[in-house]
Amino acid sequence: MTLCTFLDVPFNAPFYRSCGFEVIEPHGKPAALRRREAECGLDDAGRRVAMSIRFGPV
Incomplete structure (x- = not known):
């Protein structure tokens, strides 16, 4: 599963990291x-990152 969130908001990226998500370099759909x-101005509200977690067998 992949998501995009604010990096510095405690209940966003830090929370997801505590659940096992990792910051990734977005590619494909997450990059789009x-x-x-960014085009919509969301980055103006704070630093954003893409995060990912893998469920089940690899």
Whole structure:
């Protein structure tokens, strides 16, 4: 599962990290989503990152 969130808001990226998510370099659809977020001005509210976690067998 992949998500995009604010890096410095305690109940965002730090919370997801405590659940096992890792910050990733976005590619494919997450990269397109990050570009769209930036175009809409969401990055003006704070640093954003893509995060990912893997469930089940690898």
